[in-house]
Structures are given as structure tokens and as C-alpha cells.
Amino acid sequence: MEIQEAFGIRLKELRTSAMLSQLDLAKLSGIERAQISKIENGTANVTLETMEKLSNAIKVPINELLNFRYQKVMHPFAKWAGGKTQLLAKLKELMPESYDTYFEPFVGGGALFFDIAPKKAYINDSNSELICVYECFKNDDDFNSLLELLDEHEKNHSEEYYYSIREMDKNPFFNTLPIYVRAARMIYLNKACFNGLYRVNAKGFFNVPSGKKEKVNTYDKNNMYSIKNYFANNKVNIFNGDYEEVVSHAKAGDFVYFDPPYDTLDDKDSFTAYSKDAFGKEEQKRLAFVFDELTSKGVKVMLSNHNTKFIRDLYKDHNIHVIEAKRMINSNANGRGPVEEVIITNY
Numbered sequence: 423m424e425i426q427e428a429f430g431i432r433l434k435e436l437r438t439s440a441m442l443s444q445l446d447l448a449k450l451s452g453i454e455r456a457q458i459s460k461i462e463n464g465t466a467n468v469t470l471e472t473m474e475k476l477s478n479a480i481k482v483p484i485n486e487l488l489n490f491r492y493q494k495v496m497h498p499f500a501k502w503a504g505g506k507t508q509l510l511a512k513l514k515e516l517m518p519e520s521y522d523t524y525f526e527p528f529v530g531g532g533a534l535f536f537d538i539a540p541k542k543a544y545i546n547d548s549n550s551e552l553i554c555v556y557e558c559f560k561n562d563d564d565f566n567s568l569l570e571l572l573d574e575h576e577k578n579h580s581e582e583y584y585y586s587i588r589e590m591d592k593n594p595f596f597n598t599l600p601i602y603v604r605a606a607r608m609i610y611l612n613k614a615c616f617n618g619l620y621r622v623n624a625k626g627f628f629n630v631p632s633g634k635k636e637k638v639n640t641y642d643k644n645n646m647y648s649i650k651n652y653f654a655n656n657k658v659n660i661f662n663g664d665y666e667e668v669v670s671h672a673k674a675g676d677f678v679y680f681d682p683p684y685d686t687l688d689d690k691d692s693f694t695a696y697s698k699d700a701f702g703k704e705e706q707k708r709l710a711f712v713f714d715e716l717t718s719k720g721v722k723v724m725l726s727n728h729n730t731k732f733i734r735d736l737y738k739d740h741n742i743h744v745i746e747a748k749r750m751i752n753s754n755a756n757g758r759g760p761v762e763e764v765i766i767t768n769y
């Protein structure tokens with residue numbers, strides 16, 4: 423992230439916290455609105471005099487304006503099964519140094535995506551509720567309504583309220599509700615449910631019990647504004663479907679990171695926690711086929727999975743890096759300790 427961009431995000435955070443529009447700030451500071459817009463978009467350099475005008479207008483000390491998180495501004499808005507936060511350093515080390523467009527077809531909570539904040543990207547997930555959240559960052563009205571609804575969910579939170587919101591997907595018209603309603607429900611359930619899982623039953627209904635928390639914080643305001651600002655200033659295409667469709671847009675020189683539901687450790691097809699469509703052995707084979715097709719097109723591909731014989735065989739023609747993840751498989755996993763994972767690359 424460039425320093426101008428980080429400064430712009432910080433200015434916008436402080437301006438919106440002070441409930442000022444760009445026009446208000448222009449009037450109060452004597453700086454043209456167009457210039458304020460450029461500064462917030464990270465496309466203008468600021469002088470010390472400009473900083474002083476801004477700090478006086480927003481009524482914050484000048485050092486507050488410089489109090490930005492330069493290295494890392496965004497992080498996932500939801501806790502996600504299989505989230506990659508713990509493996510970020512390793513993934514970044516194994517990523518190609520340069521590429522054109524970034525693709526993440528199983529984006530989930532987007533730990534790597536938010537960390538690298540690519541200028542051009544295609545993201546996808548088959549989970550429609552999750553994708554409703556990503557879509558809200560692209561539209562001011564949806565975004566504002568999302569935050570308002572999240573505040574409401576926090577205020578109303580109780581055991582009974584949790585279950586009333588959980589039941590919403592039983593309504594036959596659920597899919598026709600505005601995206602911000604579905605997005606707010608998704609984030610609220612994710613934060614209030616047991617263990618922050620997103621899991622649906624065979625009928626496709628969300629069925630995780632309440633986490634029995636007295637108080638629930640559903641979002642980090644700075645993070646939400648940083649994500650919104652990122653989407654406004656970069657070219658991100660959002661898809662909600664099967665991974666194969668989105669990677670059909672990848673060309674030579676692009677980079678695809680596949681983080682699919684993992685192969686099971688017991689060599690049997692069994693329940694997977696992600697969605698009603700289990701991702702079994704046949705699905706792993708289909709993915710390996712797509713991996714090879716992309717390789718022959720000149721696309722750089724990286725993939726995460728468990729270190730099982732089945733996966734090593736499927737990708738035997740590629741580079742297999744074995745890493746020990748700190749992640750435990752799950753709480754009742756017959757005392758299993760850390761599980762080995764692989765990161766596979768075709769470059």
C-alpha cells in the first residue's frame with residue numbers, strides 16, 4: 423500500500439467519524455472538494471499546510487491524521503472455516519512476484535485477498551450470503567444500510583433474537599430480500615453463533631446454535647471503511663457461483679489462488695462444513711483438471727489443501743510444498759494435533 427493511499431483512507435475515516443461530507447470539509451478547510459476527493463482516493467500528495475487545514479477543520483490533532491496503519495489496513499469482516507490468517511506469511515512467500523490480475527475463486531473470508539489488496543481481481547464463492555456482504559461494499563446505500571442494520575442487531579441481541587434472525591432463511595422469499603439485509607444477517611450470525619462457523623444443513627438452512635454471548639460486536643468500523651474504500655478504488659469483479667466459471671476469465675500472466683474445501687483426512691467422503699454441496703473426491707479431481715488447464719494456458723496457480731496421498735497424487739506434476747499448519751482440525755478430532763497442509767504451485 424502506498425503512503426498516499428494510506429493517508430487518504432485515514433482522512434476519510436476521520437472525516438466520516440466527524441460526520442462531515444466532503445463538501446462540509448471543503449467549506450471548513452478552504453480546500454477544494456475535488457482536491458479532498460483526490461487526497462482520499464490516494465491520488466494527491468499533501469503538504470504540511472494542507473494537513474494543518476484538514477486537522478483544524480476536522481478538529482483532530484495533526485498526528486491523528488498520520489495515525490494510519492500503513493502496512494495492513496484491511497482484514498476479514500467474518501470468521502471463516504478454513505480462514506488463512508495463520509498461513510499468510512507462508513502463502514505470500516510462495517506467491518509469484520508479479521502477475522496481472524488476481525483470482526480467488528473460493529474466497530471465503532478473504533484473508534489473503536484483503537492482505538494483498540490487489541489492484542485488479544476476480545473473487546468468487548458459491549455461498550450467496552457471503553457474497554451479499556462483498557457486494558455491499560460496492561454501493562454507498564447498501565453499505566450504509568448494512569452498518570445501520572448491524573447496529574440494530576447488536577442492540578437487539580439476545581438468545582431469542584438470534585434464533586429469530588437465524589430462522590429468516592426458512593421464508594420462501596428470503597432470496598428476494600435486499601442484499602444488505604442478507605449481508606447483515608450473515609455477519610450477525612457469524613459473530614453471535616457458536617464458534618463463528620457458517621454451516622447449513624442438508625436443506626440449505628443455517629443451523630449453528632447460538633454462542634450464548636451476552637454482547638456481540640459485529641464489525642470494526644475502520645476496517646469496514648477501509649474495505650469500502652479499497653473496492654471504490656480498485657477493479658474487483660465479484661462472482662457467486664462455481665469456481666470453474668470465474669477462472670474461465672483468467673489469461674496468461676494472471677494468478678489464481680485456489681483455497682477449496684479440503685480433502686478429508688480419513689480417505690472417505692464425508693460431511694464438509696462449508697455448504698450443502700459436499701466437496702468430495704470427485705470434486706477434488708475436477709479441480710485438479712481445471713488446475714492443469716490453467717497451467718497449459720500460462721496462468722500461475724497456487725493451491726492449498728491437506729497433505730494426503732490422494733492430493734499429492736493428483737498434483738504430482740507440480741511443486742508440492744509441505745507446511746505444518748497450527749490449525750487443529752476440530753475440537754473433537756480424536757486428539758489430533760496440528761495437521762500438515764500442502765501449498766501446490768505450477769511455477
Ligand SMILES: C[S@@+](CC[C@H](N)C(=O)[O-])C[C@H]1O[C@@H](n2cnc3c(N)ncnc32)[C@H](O)[C@@H]1O
Binds near residue numbers: 504534
Ligand atoms: C477453505 S474455504 C476458503 C477460506 C478462505 N481462503 C479464507 O481465508 O477465509 C472454501 C470456500 O469455498 C467455497 N466453495 C465450496 N464449493 C465451491 C465451489 N464449487 N465453487 C466456489 N466456491 C466453493 C465455500 O463456500 C468456502 O467459502
